[in-house]
Amino acid sequence: MFACYHTHTARCHHAEGTDEEYVKVAIAEGVRVLGFSDHAPMPYPNGYESYYKMRLDELGEYCESVLSLREKYAGQIEIRLGLETEYYPELFEASLDVWRRYPIEYLILGQHWVDGETCELPDPSSFGGKDGTRVTKYVDRVIEAMRTGRITYVAHPDLINYTGDDEKFFRGEMGRLICESMRLGMPLEYNLLGQSGRRSYPNPVFWEEAGKLGATAILGCDAHTPDRVAKRCEIAEAEEFLRRCGVRITDRVELINPFK
Numbered sequence: 001m002f003a004c005y006h007t008h009t010a011r012c013h014h015a016e017g018t019d020e021e022y023v024k025v026a027i028a029e030g031v032r033v034l035g036f037s038d039h040a041p042m043p044y045p046n047g048y049e050s051y052y053k054m055r056l057d058e059l060g061e062y063c064e065s066v067l068s069l070r071e072k073y074a075g076q077i078e079i080r081l082g083l084e085t086e087y088y089p090e091l092f093e094a095s096l097d098v099w100r101r102y103p104i105e106y107l108i109l110g111q112h113w114v115d116g117e118t119c120e121l122p123d124p125s126s127f128g129g130k131d132g133t134r135v136t137k138y139v140d141r142v143i144e145a146m147r148t149g150r151i152t153y154v155a156h157p158d159l160i161n162y163t164g165d166d167e168k169f170f171r172g173e174m175g176r177l178i179c180e181s182m183r184l185g186m187p188l189e190y191n192l193l194g195q196s197g198r199r200s201y202p203n204p205v206f207w208e209e210a211g212k213l214g215a216t217a218i219l220g221c222d223a224h225t226p227d228r229v230a231k232r233c234e235i236a237e238a239e240e241f242l243r244r245c246g247v248r249i250t251d252r253v254e255l256i257n258p259f260k
Helices: 020-026 057-071 087-101 131-146 167-183 192-196 204-213 232-245
Strands: 003-007 033-039 078-085 106-109 188-191 215-222 248-250
Touching: 003 020, 003 078, 003 106, 003 215, 020 033, 020 057, 020 087, 033 057, 033 131, 057 087, 057 106, 106 131, 106 192, 188 192, 192 215, 192 232, 204 232, 204 248, 215 232
Parallel strands: 003 033, 033 078, 078 106, 188 215, 215 248
Antiparallel strands: none
């Protein structure tokens, strides 16, 4: 694996290990570029704090730690500083105003919720169900996020777990997402954490459709513990699966500055 752009830290409150441990494993596995992209803090209304993201008061220390490791391991590995964000239209501009105070280099989109997660906006997780309207809302939200021009790529785009029986509908909705990513020249992440955990994603139907349409995938470790960085057996399994689906694979991306 040349580059791994999807790496978390313990600051998201559901990952483990020190930042330096992730770097050391990446170097040992031959990774050339390691991007930290922990769950982005947002200025939620009414003092709400997310249970699975960094807090706003942790962002400065996160940046300092990653930049310190970049300096310490210069010449051994290239380290990049990013965030994994949701796209909530009502919070996005305010969030950008916070993040631009720091040397953040890129954003990846990880849309875990359709409408929001705060107490004021109760919303079942985007992990889905039989309701096709949630699939449509999910795809609309991801496309809207991609069109902001601030997202480098979409993490686990097939996260939503549609359990209905209308495969034609599901393929059509996922096809909308895939086609827009292609129009924008944006790769879609094949998520290795989902693969290793045998989650509902990576979704074979999604990636079959991606292959038919000619999409490009990038492998994302989604590492929440240091040992999850660039596991060679999992990379080989993912590459073989994507080849069977006819999906092209890229091992690096051009990072999009989210503040231009």
